[in-house]
Amino acid sequence: MNYYNSNTIIYLDGKFDKAINSSTDLYGQSLHYGYAAFEGIRAYKTHNGNRIFKAAAHFHRLERSCQLANIPFPWDKQELIAATYKLLQLNKLKDAYIRPLVFCHPNMKLNEPSGVSILICAWEWEAYSGSKLLNLGISKYERPNPKSVPMEAKLSGSYVNSILATTAAKALGFDEALLLDMNGFVAEASGANIFIEKDGKLFTPKTGNILPGITRTTVKELCHVLDIECIEKEITVAELKNADSAFLCGTATEIAGVAAIDDVVFRPLWRESIGYTIQRAYKNLVLEKVNYEVII
Incomplete structure (x- = not known):
């Protein structure tokens, strides 16, 4: 599955940019230790327009996951929801899977993060298990x-x-x-x-x-x-x-x-x-x- 192409837009730390132009540090705690929190969210094309199902509940859980893991969460959740809707619009996505990820900055020690970033990306995705039993x-x-x-x-x-x-x-x-x-x-x-x-x-x-x-x-x-x-x-x-x-x-x-x-x-x-x-x-x-x- 191709999750992105040369035109795909992501949201990273308050800015929208092409996925191919983005990068991350190779010395981050998330890469080395899996010290990160994420969510899986679905958007659906409905007769009322494009809707993210239970967006507030998902971003609340993302914040809660960070709290439980001592990862800072300095963002406003309503602003993140608005950014997610804009991300779907920029990528012309209707039925989509959305992945917010809070990841940690460079730090090779086993202690609290030195800083955090938030990524939100999205792609077309059918039901994970398909339609079969x-x-x-x-x-x-x-x-x-x-x-x-x-x-x-x-x-x-x-x-x-x-x-x-x-x-x-x-x-x-x-x-x-x-x-x-x-x-x-x-x-x-x-x-x-x-x-x-x-x-x-x-x-x-x-x-x-x-x-x-x-x-x-x-x-x-x-x-x-x-x-x-x-x-x-x-x-x-x-x-x-x-x-x-x-x-x-x-x-x-x-x-x-x-x-x-x-x-x-x-x-x-x-x-x-x-x-x-x-x-x-x-x-x-x-x-x-x-x-x-x-x-x-």
Whole structure:
């Protein structure tokens, strides 16, 4: 995938410039240690114009991630949102994936940053997992102990764990990895949260050992609107494999149904699952095809 070309514009520290004209220092803490915070945001072409879905929530989490990692965040979030809309306009993007990144200036020491910069870039991107049902493999890699890194922070270095898990899963023929926590309970996929359906109810891992995703929150809000019972709890592997259906959710993934986990195939048709109902409701929500102001 080509993320940029000779005409692509990025936003860097308050200025718009061509991506090919931009550079970064090779001695930054972010490059050497993964000491950075980022977000993944989606923009959609709707009948009301180009809309960034839950922009405020994403930039709030970016600020919170920085706070949790002792990374300065000296920017006004509303100004960043406005800059993001202008960035989409300059690049003539409608349906797009947006990546804000807060990265640290040169400093080879293991202490607080000497300074920070913010980058916002965007590109066309379909749903990360496509439209097919996914085959998941339970990974040999675990989610990090929350005492080692703040799990609610979206930090660059934390995603080495995701890359290792995804690479190993694909080598075994799976579409995606599903990671457990340090206690052996279901945590999340490499870049998405998971919900399972059982006896007409939805269940999702409780917070503490997972990234509490913004799409995950949106699914819970949709459940409230649609009168679907949704329960947060510790989920065992046995409960997972005995579920009626399952789906992943995330900004890039959106809502992606699960066909199988390891050697266990979910028998009910996806179109008959609660996940399919949520998938349709989510798409209507982001495209503003229905009146869900209570959620937005």
